[in-house]
Amino acid sequence: MCEESDLKIYSIGHEIKAINHVMQRKMLASATDKGIDKVTVMHGWIIGYLFENKDKDVYQKDIESKFAISRSTVTNILKLMEKKGYIRRISVDSDARLKKLILTDKGAEINSVLTQTIADNETRFNSVLTDEERKTFIYLIRKLRNGLENG
Amino acid sequence: MCEESDLKIYSIGHEIKAINHVMQRKMLASATDKGIDKVTVMHGWIIGYLFENKDKDVYQKDIESKFAISRSTVTNILKLMEKKGYIRRISVDSDARLKKLILTDKGAEINSVLTQTIADNETRFNSVLTDEERKTFIYLIRKLRNGLENG
DNA sequence: TGCATATAGTTAGATATAAAACAGTTTTAT
DNA sequence: ATAAAACTGTTTTATATCTAACTATATGCA
Numbered sequence: 001m002c003e004e005s006d007l008k009i010y011s012i013g014h015e016i017k018a019i020n021h022v023m024q025r026k027m028l029a030s031a032t033d034k035g036i037d038k039v040t041v042m043h044g045w046i047i048g049y050l051f052e053n054k055d056k057d058v059y060q061k062d063i064e065s066k067f068a069i070s071r072s073t074v075t076n077i078l079k080l081m082e083k084k085g086y087i088r089r090i091s092v093d094s095d096a097r098l099k100k101l102i103l104t105d106k107g108a109e110i111n112s113v114l115t116q117t118i119a120d121n122e123t124r125f126n127s128v129l130t131d132e133e134r135k136t137f138i139y140l141i142r143k144l145r146n147g148l149e150n151g
Numbered sequence: 152m153c154e155e156s157d158l159k160i161y162s163i164g165h166e167i168k169a170i171n172h173v174m175q176r177k178m179l180a181s182a183t184d185k186g187i188d189k190v191t192v193m194h195g196w197i198i199g200y201l202f203e204n205k206d207k208d209v210y211q212k213d214i215e216s217k218f219a220i221s222r223s224t225v226t227n228i229l230k231l232m233e234k235k236g237y238i239r240r241i242s243v244d245s246d247a248r249l250k251k252l253i254l255t256d257k258g259a260e261i262n263s264v265l266t267q268t269i270a271d272n273e274t275r276f277n278s279v280l281t282d283e284e285r286k287t288f289i290y291l292i293r294k295l296r297n298g299l300e301n302g
Numbered sequence: 303t304g305c306a307t308a309t310a311g312t313t314a315g316a317t318a319t320a321a322a323a324c325a326g327t328t329t330t331a332t
Numbered sequence: 333a334t335a336a337a338a339c340t341g342t343t344t345t346a347t348a349t350c351t352a353a354c355t356a357t358a359t360g361c362a
Contacts (some may be wrong), residue, residue: 013171014219017319070351071311095310098310211340218317222340223344226343247326
């Protein structure tokens with residue numbers, strides 16, 4: 001039970017926060033370089049997702065499941081993104097409950113500027129660990145969560 | 152580059168959130184059972200830390216480094232905890248910059264009720280994985296972070 | 303047809319979180 | 333001695349996050 005191998009939840013949380021933080025810094029640097037809005041990592045991911053799926057219908061609920069955030073968080077984030085002019089949220093006739101998400105020109109511009117940075121981040125994130133290590137890591141974090149949930 | 156072994160930061164974040172969530176639920180259940188305030192996981196950790204170190208001087212900056220949260224977040228959390236009556240924050244003569252943290256009786260009572268739940272959480276968290284797996288996990292998450300930071 | 307249930311999204315309230323700018327206080331170096 | 337630098341904590345501003353209660357709509361079944 002030595003300090004080194006004792007696992008604290010807040011320590012893991014800290015590593016994750018640090019990882020996010022590095023990504024955020026790189027995105028801010030790119031945005032400043034290119035003279036575009038400084039967007040958060042999550043905004044960047046959502047913009048990228050909408051760009052990739054611009055030929056399909058994407059609704060708020062899809063963001064919820066894709067990024068595993070609560071419904072109300074989705075509302076908040078997307079409202080803010082709309083206010084900043086990156087997306088529009090449009091009611092559709094087929095189902096009045098849904099709001100379809102459309103990337104604006106401004107959103108698309110941000111995507112084109114940040115795509116490389118985000119891709120670099122993802123690539124680096126996936127190249128730091130070997131394939132084997134990455135599989136192990138995913139296995140372990142899921143085991144941890146399941147073990148805790150079913151305990 | 153198949154979906155299964157592709158590592159997304161938000162996926163990891165999601166696992167961590169889920170883990171925290173399980174702990175939070177268990178703490179709320181305990182608090183309801185015993186008729187005490189419902190405290191957050193972080194409040195529980197801080198209360199436990201102050202109880203363990205009640206013979207030592209603990210300042211706000213110690214919370215900052217112990218739990219790896221920013222200075223302003225520490226201010227917010229501790230102010231809230233003081234408002235709820237779990238702690239007091241006292242200026243000391245030796246150094247006017249410091250605020251010493253004192254666990255109140257109410258804080259100590261919460262500690263005595265939640266200690267078992269928190270310890271159970273920690274124990275389970277540390278028994279889900281074998282020693283070997285735990286070491287591997289810590290190694291991998293640090294490698295991930297360092298690789299990203301120095302890339 | 304019509305009611306119960308499920309689904310999509312919003313709002314309110316609470317907490318967490320960080321960066322930046324700030325105000326004192328203490329230490330260090332010259 | 334004093335000026336610069338470092339340290340500790342606060343405030344402001346902005347964002348993220350959840351739960352619970354809510355509105356509105358759609359679907360399914362009896």
